[in-house]
Amino acid sequence: MAVAIYRFARDLRLDDHAGLSAASAHGDIAPVLVVDRELESRLRSSPRRAAYFCSAAAALDAALRERGSALVVRRGEHAAELARLAAELGAAAVVWSASYDRAGIAADTELQAAIEERGARAIAVHDSPAIPPEESTAARSSAGEGYRAFAPYYDVWRELEPGSYEAPLLLSFVHSGGASERLPQPADFGSGDSVPAAGAPHARAKLEMFLRGPALQYSFAINAPVDDLTSHLSADLTFGTIAARTVVRETRNRMDDPFLLAEERASLRLFQRALAMRDFFLQLSWYNPQTSNGALQEKMRDFLFSQTHPLLDAWREGRTGFPIVDAGIRQLHATGWMHPRVRAIAASFLCFDLGVDWRVGMAEWERYLIEDDPALALGNWQWIAGVGADLAAYPRIYNPYKQARQFDPAGLYARKWIGELAHGRAGAHEGSAQIELPLGGAERYPRPVLDHDRAARDFLGRYQEFVTPAGGRRSNR
Numbered sequence: 284m285a286v287a288i289y290r291f292a293r294d295l296r297l298d299d300h301a302g303l304s305a306a307s308a309h310g311d312i313a314p315v316l317v318v319d320r321e322l323e324s325r326l327r328s329s330p331r332r333a334a335y336f337c338s339a340a341a342a343l344d345a346a347l348r349e350r351g352s353a354l355v356v357r358r359g360e361h362a363a364e365l366a367r368l369a370a371e372l373g374a375a376a377v378v379w380s381a382s383y384d385r386a387g388i389a390a391d392t393e394l395q396a397a398i399e400e401r402g403a404r405a406i407a408v409h410d411s412p413a414i415p416p417e418e419s420t421a422a423r424s425s426a427g428e429g430y431r432a433f434a435p436y437y438d439v440w441r442e443l444e445p446g447s448y449e450a451p452l453l454l455s456f457v458h459s460g461g462a463s464e465r466l467p468q469p470a471d472f473g474s475g476d477s478v479p480a481a482g483a484p485h486a487r488a489k490l491e492m493f494l495r496g497p498a499l500q501y502s503f504a505i506n507a508p509v510d511d512l513t514s515h516l517s518a519d520l521t522f523g524t525i526a527a528r529t530v531v532r533e534t535r536n537r538m539d540d541p542f543l544l545a546e547e548r549a550s551l552r553l554f555q556r557a558l559a560m561r562d563f564f565l566q567l568s569w570y571n572p573q574t575s576n577g578a579l580q581e582k583m584r585d586f587l588f589s590q591t592h593p594l595l596d597a598w599r600e601g602r603t604g605f606p607i608v609d610a611g612i613r614q615l616h617a618t619g620w621m622h623p624r625v626r627a628i629a630a631s632f633l634c635f636d637l638g639v640d641w642r643v644g645m646a647e648w649e650r651y652l653i654e655d656d657p658a659l660a661l662g663n664w665q666w667i668a669g670v671g672a673d674l675a676a677y678p679r680i681y682n683p684y685k686q687a688r689q690f691d692p693a694g695l696y697a698r699k700w701i702g703e704l705a706h707g708r709a710g711a712h713e714g715s716a717q718i719e720l721p722l723g724g725a726e727r728y729p730r731p732v733l734d735h736d737r738a739a740r741d742f743l744g745r746y747q748e749f750v751t752p753a754g755g756r757r758s759n760r
């Protein structure tokens with residue numbers, strides 16, 4: 284009986300699985316999870332992420348046990364462990380889901396070499412995006428690798444149909460795939476945190492619930508952080524407890540409902556666009572892995588953001604005195620997630636009001652987010668910092684007062700997450716509808732730590748000097 288090893292990582296499910304489908308062509312599948320140093324460090328960095336991952340891995344193991352199999356867990360260096368296991372089982376192939384960030388792509392290359400050296404086939408499959416990078420690239424009219432701008436990407440993406448691999452019952456798993464170590468536990472990664480139970484059945488139920496109701500109001504949800512009604516599927520997509528292609532397909536099916544109101548259809552379209560954004564950033568990193576260290580835009584490679592700022596800790600702790608920024612940071616600390624609109628506002632504050640490097644912000648949030656997708660974090664941070672795929676002529680500096688007026692007009696989001704403001708009254712503050720600051724008390728909420736207009740003008744001055752230097756040479760060193 285031929286055996287193929289399937290190595291699970293960010294694809295912890297059996298349904299609609301491109302990797303398992305590819306593995307099944309080479310034999311009965313031995314399902315393997317390797318906890319290596321890289322995975323351990325990413326789980327150690329965020330306790331909630333560790334709790335989510337362990338819960339999702341346990342759910343996958345339970346699903347395999349229902350099929351008479353079980354997850355084979357190994358701890359150690361992934362290429363060596365998988366090569367050893369391939370030899371033990373006489374596996375014809377080792378299959379896994381491709382990575383999109385630079386470290387992951389390098390690890391995949393190393394794994395491929397180790398497996399091929401053993402004489403087995405090494406196969407990395409695009410499972411994470413709904414539309415694999417090569418498919419969107421092949422569909423473009425002009426030559427070149429990948430897309431650097433979202434608009435033309437989206438034009439192509441929305442015409443493509445995601446593949447379908449919905450046949451888990453046809454997959455055949457080996458019953459004993461070699462000796463297993465115990466399943467990972469949150470405590471292995473120093474986490475005492477608990478998160479709502481994770482795994483494929485939960486992700487599926489979340490999607491169904493979302494498409495029944497909230498998705499039809501998504502255009503409002505994206506602008507109303509206090510309602511908290513976006514899909515919250517990011518961690519499920521990161522760890523593959525649901526396939527992005529399943530989410531895209533189900534969203535498109537929902538759009539076929541002839542009895543939708545025009546605004547409900549528009550909401551579903553906007554949600555679909557968000558999913559396309561995910562694929563866009565995955566392909567961006569796939570074709571430009573070098574940008575994990577530097578700006579995507581060549582002209583911005585030498586622009587120097589500061590590595591620190593006297594107010595950096597205030598931003599980190601959610602104590603800038605700008606409620607919409609601080610509420611976002613505190614939501615992240617409390618839940619491991621931040622509303623998408625507020626992410627952009629809080630990130631902009633770091634990059635432009637403080638002039639601090641987007642990499643500092645990315646590393647900071649990495650310690651709290653449950654999501655674990657370096658390619659998506661990178662693309663978004665670079666976009667916000669004006670050094671990535673957003674081709675706006677000038678950096679989009681968000682005014683936190685205006686943003687609060689627009690997206691949290693009654694200050695309810697701020698009051699929800701900032702304890703010191705919980706009992707404040709909505710009122711005028713710095714010329715905008717904001718929270719009236721409670722005076723006195725042990726836990727006083729700070730006044731704004733800087734003058735936004737001045738900070739934004741200072742940054743634009745440095746930016747202008749850099750892109751159109753007086754002496755003709757680009758530098759802000």
Ligand SMILES: Cc1cc2nc3c(=O)[nH]c(=O)nc-3n(C[C@H](O)[C@H](O)[C@H](O)COP(=O)(O)OP(=O)(O)OC[C@H]3O[C@@H](n4cnc5c(N)ncnc54)[C@H](O)[C@@H]3O)c2cc1C
Nearest residue numbers: 513514515516517557558561623626627630654659660663
């Ligand atoms: C500075 C900054 C950093 C970010 N870092 C991350 C990150 O580390 N990991 C991450 O998954 N997302 C990141 N995002 C994108 C986005 O904010 C989150 O995916 C979203 O908040 C997740 O909430 P949701 O699942 O309710 O999203 P929804 O609005 O319901 O969207 C559905 C799904 O589409 C995808 N999506 C939506 N917007 C984006 C986007 N801009 N880029 C990529 N995918 C998107 C996500 O997978 C999301 O789960 C970041 C955005 C910004 C501005």
